[in-house]
Amino acid sequence: MINEDHLGLNRREVVAAGTAAAVLPANTAAAPPAEGGVVLQINGVGHDLGDLDPRSTLLDVLRERIGLSGAKKGCDHGQCGACTVHIDGRRVVSCLTLARQAEGRAVTTIEGIASADGRLHPMQQAFLDHDALQCGYCTPGQIMSAIACVKEGHAYKVDDIREYMSGNLCRCGAYVGIVAAIEQVVAQGRAV
Amino acid sequence: MNPFDYTVAHSVDAAVSALGGSGRPSKILAGGTTLVDLMRLNVEQPAAVVDITRIPGLNHIDTEGREALVFGALARMSDVADDPVVRRDYPVLSESLWRAASQQLRNMASLGGNLLQRTRCAYFRDRQYPCNKREPGTGCSALEGLNRGHAVLGVSDQCIAVYPGDLAIALVALNASIDVQSTAGARTLRVADLHREPGQTPNLETALRPDELILRIRVPKSRLGKASTYLKIRDRESYAFAVASAAVALDMDGDVIRDVRIAVGGLATRPWRAHAAEQSLVGKTFTEAAAAQAGRLSLQGAATRPQNAFRVELGANTVAEALKIARERA
Numbered sequence: 244m245i246n247e248d249h250l251g252l253n254r255r256e257v258v259a260a261g262t263a264a265a266v267l268p269a270n271t272a273a274a275p276p277a278e279g280g281v282v283l284q285i286n287g288v289g290h291d292l293g294d295l296d297p298r299s300t301l302l303d304v305l306r307e308r309i310g311l312s313g314a315k316k317g318c319d320h321g322q323c324g325a326c327t328v329h330i331d332g333r334r335v336v337s338c339l340t341l342a343r344q345a346e347g348r349a350v351t352t353i354e355g356i357a358s359a360d361g362r363l364h365p366m367q368q369a370f371l372d373h374d375a376l377q378c379g380y381c382t383p384g385q386i387m388s389a390i391a392c393v394k395e396g397h398a399y400k401v402d403d404i405r406e407y408m409s410g411n412l413c414r415c416g417a418y419v420g421i422v423a424a425i426e427q428v429v430a431q432g433r434a435v
Numbered sequence: 436m437n438p439f440d441y442t443v444a445h446s447v448d449a450a451v452s453a454l455g456g457s458g459r460p461s462k463i464l465a466g467g468t469t470l471v472d473l474m475r476l477n478v479e480q481p482a483a484v485v486d487i488t489r490i491p492g493l494n495h496i497d498t499e500g501r502e503a504l505v506f507g508a509l510a511r512m513s514d515v516a517d518d519p520v521v522r523r524d525y526p527v528l529s530e531s532l533w534r535a536a537s538q539q540l541r542n543m544a545s546l547g548g549n550l551l552q553r554t555r556c557a558y559f560r561d562r563q564y565p566c567n568k569r570e571p572g573t574g575c576s577a578l579e580g581l582n583r584g585h586a587v588l589g590v591s592d593q594c595i596a597v598y599p600g601d602l603a604i605a606l607v608a609l610n611a612s613i614d615v616q617s618t619a620g621a622r623t624l625r626v627a628d629l630h631r632e633p634g635q636t637p638n639l640e641t642a643l644r645p646d647e648l649i650l651r652i653r654v655p656k657s658r659l660g661k662a663s664t665y666l667k668i669r670d671r672e673s674y675a676f677a678v679a680s681a682a683v684a685l686d687m688d689g690d691v692i693r694d695v696r697i698a699v700g701g702l703a704t705r706p707w708r709a710h711a712a713e714q715s716l717v718g719k720t721f722t723e724a725a726a727a728q729a730g731r732l733s734l735q736g737a738a739t740r741p742q743n744a745f746r747v748e749l750g751a752n753t754v755a756e757a758l759k760i761a762r763e764r765a
Contacts, residue, residue, distance in 0.1 A: 341486075
């Protein structure tokens with residue numbers, strides 16, 4: 244039996260290894276892809292996806308081709324927010340984003356927000372501090388949305404936080420903790 | 436999702452010739468929040484998709500001109516909603532935008548695409564049901580189905596699907612227009628003339644030709660902007676479609692109404708300007724009774740079904756309440 248933790252891989256990565264996209268050095272992504280291959284810049288790393296089916300969504304590419312399974316597939320219709328990622332710093336739902344539309348743009352996922360030394364992003368820490376989750380399925384989307392919410396300036400009042408986080412559903416009902424976590428980050432005035 | 440050819444247009448000319456030239460069913464792709472969703476449901480099945488998001492110069496927000504606010508068709512809903520001039524001088528526009536969808540969707544969705552958002556009728560979205568809008572001649576499942584959320588204004592015996600957008604309601608109230616272009620040339624039309632009532636052809640939703648692309652939206656500058664609001668009544672307080680909504684703008688001379696605009700949303704098959712309600716108010720002193728009367732007139736001609744009959748009174752009250760909110764801003 245393979246000890247996946249020991250290898251630093253999860254099961255998904257092992258399974259997906261055969262179909263994984265080629266990882267390119269970070270600064271090759273800006274160059275036009277060779278022979279029409281689609282290159283996506285994800286968390287600062289270029290990924291050559293070859294001749295990508297135009298139907299592929301960013302969410303499916305992240306999860307099934309690149310092995311970044313943080314962004315979750317909830318409804319696949321843009322209604323739940325579990326798939327929220329940032330494109331050029333703005334939050335979007337990756338399930339309704341065709342992957343080709345993200346070409347040449349900077350995609351950031353939940354896997355890309357901790358510091359290089361492994362320290363959690365302040366919003367991740369705040370979610371832990373306030374128990375802002377139960378099952379955790381919506382959490383990556385919540386955190387990506389929350390970071391953007393603060394950055395947009397829509398998090399100075401509780402009413403605003405509720406309004407501007409309404410695109411992220413939590414079936415466990417952890418909303419009280421989520422709002423508290425966002426308030427904490429705003430109160431700390433920490434860079435997000 | 437059915438396979439399709441994906442083309443990126445880098446100019447307006449390239450986009451309209453790709454649309455007009457292929458001879459196959461083609462769709463414009465901007466934010467994708469409606470189109471990708473409906474393609475996944477196989478409700479939309481274009482053979483070709485033309486991505487216009489890389490066309491430069493189509494996402495401007497120009498509030499400086501003397502005559503009009505001008506928004507590029509690719510301006511994002513979130514950006515226009517947060518524009519300081521729009522927020523301060525035209526709250527009806529800002530509110531119609533931020534009270535729609537979620538911030539993620541508003542970051543993606545373009546103004547032009549939003550105007551063309553298709554109905555949320557559950558029967559239209561589900562191919563196992565007959566739907567005259569999706570497949571002409573098959574029948575309307577909503578007429579005798581679950582129709583609590585269906586239209587009471589502008590309906591026909593073929594279709595009672597609601598036009599779901601919010602921005603268009605505000606634009607109709609403000610006499611906005613759109614500039615469109617095709618290979619045949621450019622023209623301007625009023626937003627009020629963009630959407631069609633279903634009649635006997637619910638599959639034909641707009642006055643646009645298949646190869647026409649919306650380039651920009653013009654909102655005439657007016658004193659009516661400041662004392663305005665978009666009131667949206669929903670089953671939940673945020674991130675839901677309107678059960679009833681009203682875009683209202685007032686120009687007051689003391690307590691006397693010099694001019695007024697009223698349009699209702701969530702209740703009609705197209706953005707619905709309430710001219711009779713407006714006429715009942717012009718030149719009159721603003722009173723609660725006058726607002727209530729205008730609300731009732733806004734719903735004049737409503738044709739209901741048992742499940743949605745409650746929305747006539749709800750719509751009338753929504754208009755009256757919106758008038759009071761706008762009055763406080765005058």
